[in-house]
Amino acid sequence: MEDVKSAADGGNDDHQLNCYGLAFPENCSTYYGPHSVECLTTIWELKGCLSEGTKAPVKLTTIEKDITNLLNVEEVLDNFETVRIEADGGDKDKGLECYGIGLYS
Template structure:
């Protein structure tokens, strides 16, 4: 058993799976912390959050990084996944943490699909007018569908 763990820590993917139940993500050298910023960034991005997020690993305060270092890779992944799930559930603070922006009013996900009210809100926030030719309320179904599934950026 010690040989399996030693091989896992040494980078053997099969033994990582045997010992920990997962293959370490790219840039991650161990299951337990401390974790490099590169490792945390790999996990962060694998959970769908962006480098623009206010809690992206490169932007963490030392105390926040230290808190993540006390977690194993499974717990880090769960933490990041929860941040994204809460962001996609409409939590504006988590939206900023994960995606680097607060969702506009009437928008409750980063990736979509977005409601017509969300698209109209964005249209108005950027300063376009209702009489504009591409006003979301006047688009064809095909044009509207192409917008609905774009990310908010």
């Protein structure tokens, strides 16, 4: 089992599926934080948000990054998807966070 976990943490997609239930997104090297800005940006864009968004990973404060680092990859995926869904549902604040523009005035 330790070999499977080591292989998963080493980047093996099949072992990531076996160990964690999902293959890590590109630029993500661990299931648990801390997560690199590159990893978070990949997930952010994968979920449909833009770099112009006020909560894009490169724009997070140190405290926000620390909070994100407490999440595992799956929780980050879910969190970023929720931001996009709420933005698309008409939430003005989430629209700014995800897209950087107020889509719903």
